[in-house]
Amino acid sequence: MTTSTEPGFEVRLYRPKVPRFWWARRPSYLLFILRELSSLFVAWFVAFLLVLVYAVGQGAAAYQDFLDFAANPFVIAVNVVALAFVVLHAVTFFQAAPQTTVVRLRGRRVPPALLAVPIFGGWVVVSAFLIWLVVLA
Amino acid sequence: MTVTHDVIIVGGGGAGLRAAIAVAETDPGLSVAVVSKVYPMRSHTVSAEGGAAGAIADDDSFEEHIYDTISGSDWLADQDAVEAFVREAPEQLLQLEHWGCPWSREPDGTVAVRPFGGMRKKRTWFAADKTGFHMLHTLFQTTLKYPPVTRYDEWFVTKLLIEDGRVAGVVAIELMSGRIETLLARSVILASGGCGRVFPFTTNAAIKTGDGMALAYRAGVPLKDMEFVQYHPTGLPFTGILITEAARAEGGWLLNKDGYRYLQDYDLGQPTEQPVLRSMELGPRDRVSQAFVGEVEKGRTIDSRYGPVTHLDLRHLGAKVIDSKLPFVRELCRKYEKIDPVTDLIPVRPVVHYVMGGVHTDSNGATPLPGLYAAGEVACVSINGANRLGSNSLPELVVFGARAGVAAARHAAEHPPASSPAIEAQARDEHRRLQDLLGRTGGTERLADVREQMQHVMEGSAGIYRDGGSLAKAAGTLRELQERAGAATIDDPSRTFNTELTSALELSAMLDLAECMVHSAWRREESRGAHQRTDFPARDDERFLAHSMASRDPDGVPHVSYLPVTITGWPPGERIYGR
Amino acid sequence: MQDRITLQVARYRPEQESKPTFDEYEVPLREDWAVLDGLNYVKDRLDGTLSYRWSCRMGICGSCGMTANGEPVLSCAAFLSDFAPGPVRIEPLRNFPVIRDLVIEMTDFMHKLGRVKPWIINEQEPAEGAHGEYLQTPAELEDYHQYSMCINCMLCYSACPVYGLDPSFVGPAAIALAQRYNLDSRDEGDALRMAELSSHDGVWGCTFVGECTKACPKGVDPAGAIQRYKVTAATDAAKSLLLPRAAGR
Secondary structure (H helix, E strand, O other): OOOOOOOOOOOOOEOOOOOOOHHHOOHHHHHHHHHHHHHHHHHHHHHHHHHHHHHHHHOHHHHHHHHHHHHOHHHHHHHHHHHHHHHHHHHHHHHHHHHHOOOEEOOEEOOHHHHHHHHHHHHHHHHHHHHHHHHHO | OEEEOOEEEEOOOHHHHHHHHHHHHHOOOOOEEEEEOOOHHHOHHHHOOOOEEOOOOOOOOHHHHHHHHHHHOOOOOOHHHHHHHHHHHHHHHHHHHHOOOOOOEOOOOOEOEEOOOOOOOOOEEOOOOOHHHHHHHHHHHHHOOOOOEEEEEOEEEEEEEEEOOEEEEEEEEEOOOOOEEEEEOOEEEEOOOOOHHHOOOEOOOOOOOOHHHHHHHHOOOOEEOOOOEEEEEEEOOOOOOEOOOHHHHOOOEEEOOOOOOHHHHHOOOOOOOOOOOOOHHHOOHHHHHHHHHHHHHOOOOEEEOOEEEEEEEOHHHHHHHHHHHOHHHHHHHHHHHOOOOOOOOEEEEEEEEEEOOEEEOOOOOEOOOOOEEEOOOOEEOOOOOOOOOOOOHHHHHHHHHHHHHHHHHHHHHHOOOOOOHHHHHHHHHHHHHHHHHHOOOOOOOEHHHHHHHHHHHHHHHOOOEEOHHHHHHHHHHHHHHHHHHHHOEOOOOOOOOOHHHHHHHHHHHHHHHHHHHHHHHHHOOOOEOOEEEOOEOOOOHHHHOEEEEEEEOOOOOEEEEEEEOOOOOOOOOOOOOOO | OOOEEEEEEEEOOOOOOOOOEEEEEEEEOOOOOEHHHHHHHHHHHHOOOOOOOOOOOOOOOOOOEEEEOOEEEEOOOOEHHHHOOOOEEEEOOOOOOEEEOOEEOOHHHHHHHHHOOOOOOOOOOOOEOOOOOEOOOHHHHHHHHHHHHOOOOOHHHHHOHHHHHOOOOOOHHHHHHHHHHHOOOOOOOHHHHHHHHOOOOOHHHOOOOOHHHHHOOOOOOHHHHHHHHHHHHHHHHHHHHHOOOOOOO
8 A cells, every 4th residue: 555655855965075185184194194104114124124134144345335325315314214203103003002902900901001101111121222232332 | 655564663762672672572573663763872761870670689579679669659550560560670681681781790790789769678780870871772782683673763753543443553754854654553662751851950861852642642542640750859950961869879968058968857767877778868759859849948958050959979989989880970070060079069959850651551561542552751551650769760661661562563463454545644634734834934933932931831830849820820821832832933944854843843742741741730639759739738549549641632631530540469558768 | 251152063955055054153152051052052042944963962872973173072072161262163973974964874884883793692691690690790891891881973983084985994883892792701702793893894994093082982992992803803813724623713
């Protein structure tokens, strides 16, 4: 049985478009994009270190060539920028880490904010040791 | 186009969703539709905080819960219904637990129970202080696993269709598009909640406008005990936001402006350090709210920007108890009063919270109209009588939601669907009526003004204390307001999600219910439970141990008759608290 | 303190226009008024044609999500005085199609909730206590309790750029809800939810922007729920590679 109602009508939804530069509109989104970009610079550092190790393995001449290359102002500039991004990468990584796991102490969950202390503390200690090892010793 | 189901449930809160599951489990072959003007998660069940009573403790018994409920109701509850309710409450709450409801637990993993107002023993199950929220979400998520349950989210039911003296379906507006549809069914269950928004200060959400009660009333079903409106003693002053009774169950005190626990002056017992069940702050809600009015009259309340208030003191409970048992209370106070209950006194006042009255049903949720059922706050069985005890309404949803679902499923299985030109004609008339409303853009005043006037009249004449003179006057004013509402402007002529139209429909429903409340209150010349007459201050069992039944006259005015209360094992006695 | 504030409210009347416009309204600025009170003032006194969702006005029903000055908020929990001197720009929740004015279309969200099988699934009944309840200690309750606090307000979907760019992403609230059941000691349905969650549109669509957790008014921490599940899913994948019989338990 049909009851006459008025003809069914369309609902005209408005679908807003995501703006092209959506990531530039909020500081938090911008930070996110920079964080993601930082992986490229992490990859650069890894590659740089691998080439360094390889050069050392090839002997004094190859090592000297590498050092000359690394002393190039352009390469230094790239490495400074890369360092900034890698630090950003590390900081955001350690900030995010507590949120991904649940650590229990005596039956209660340790608040994520508290986990930041051992994580960042550990990073500082390890970095201090490496700096001492590579630069000072 | 018309849609057909076997059972239609109007309202998607605790009772409606429980009923849907009950239909699906009783007979998986039936198609059941849940039609709600909001998405189910928004239903007002979500704001219930304190807990749900179910007698399970070793030192507790069904008899005691029954007695507490009957005495709490000031002997107006139907005792056979109370017996059934109390016996089924624990099993329904247990069913919720099996469905995942996160009841708070004892260290050994069993369900915890806490004390509550008007109850002799600890029997209130709770999920922190968001019991209604957890129950509703558990029920909603559980309905998702039953394929026969179809949902019509944001569809506003405007009329019950009746044929041959029985229910045949509903007419509803799909809010998103504005199209008006006819939904046919063999049984209809009303589970659309109460109507606290008839009053200006209420814990109730915007959606509590009594639409379902009005649907039944206009279809010729009487509304029972409408004069019994519960004021919850502790609502926040501006917003009316609920501060759960659990705060008092955990040991909170009510203080007047002198820091004095004033309830001791109102025959509710003597103040003690620890809460004593059925005494002082754990007295029944009607008496605790009435005490507030007493304090106002003695000039011992605190003046706030929003009128007189008293103070709820939780400071002595300490942060640990508050954070584990009352975290939502702390959150609400910080957000809406900018105070911290750990260190500050909470300003509170009685606000309308629950309507004991509603659509007349029996203990299976059946109304006098064949095929029409009702469950939850929309219904009046009655298990709450003249005053409801806190933590009885959440189990009420699931006990009677399930009963109504089973009964409606049986009815649907036994009766053929209705279909006739008469129904088509009714539906067409309703379409025309709604379309005419949309054209009313040039009205004489704003809906909000009429609504506020109604609320003002109700608070003044049908509040905690009433008298014949002001009730009579209120009845006249409400008649006038009905006319004015019928001429008020509806700014919005569009079809797409027209909330002005729904406001107009809701206001019309509320005015019908307000009239029922006022007429029922006017005719009841006694004081009982939440209905207190200054001109008739005593309870009168001889004349009024009966339910008021408000039925709609042809001219739209309610006419009140009486139905005796069913007494089984508990003859009327004195309500004693605190001694 | 100033006593009025201007609201710039997005309007969309599909029967009249093809895209949104803005209307301005001046409303009283009261100390305890939320944005919602301002909108109610507009609707009651100034312009009854404004449509928006609201109900409980206490932050528990989840109806009133919208965007205020670019932030996803519950209009009942955002106070006008925090936006003073104003104006306050009020728009519908981002990342959703708009039905009308401030009302967004949420059927996609509702489907996603259903897809993660958000109900208790168990083959074997858990151990029962004295009253017939499935036993669950307070510690076991705490394991999932946070994820059960979601009010389905969708602020997290509005904050999530992944969902904005690709609406097929299952999304924060749905995944948190799945975790609510996965971590419930009474439930054994992890394996049944895995397909949905480990799919490309499931947790692996998330790039841990973390905005969902920031936007959540109930402290659910959906980002945490998602990353935890990535660990679970990855561990399970590794197990099924290395120990095919032990995996899938």
